[in-house]
Amino acid sequence: MAALGYEEARDELVAVVARLEAGAATLEESLALWERGEALATRCQEWLDGARERLSAVRDGGARPEDRTNASTDDEETR
Numbered sequence: 001m002a003a004l005g006y007e008e009a010r011d012e013l014v015a016v017v018a019r020l021e022a023g024a025a026t027l028e029e030s031l032a033l034w035e036r037g038e039a040l041a042t043r044c045q046e047w048l049d050g051a052r053e054r055l056s057a058v059r060d061g062g063a064r065p066e067d068r069t070n071a072s073t074d075d076e077e078t079r
Contacts, residue, residue: 001039006047013040 004012016037019025025033 001043004040004043006044006051009040009043009047013037013044016040 001009016033020030020033020037
């Protein structure tokens with residue numbers, strides 16, 4: 001799941017929702033679709049949260065969060 005990009009996860013989520021809304025799936029299939037949909041929605045949210053964090057980091061100082069972590073470690077090593 002972690003390998004899915006945002007667009008890929010979103011497109012699959014749209015397809016899952018369409019299948020659920022069609023109402024043709026069995027109860028067992030519907031449960032499996034629901035679980036997959038929940039996982040896809042979580043992946044999309046994680047991706048969006050990460051993108052928001054990256055944008056905030058750039059806006060607030062130009063460094064990505066991992067760059068700032070490395071910079072503070074480098075500063076401590078030079079002291």
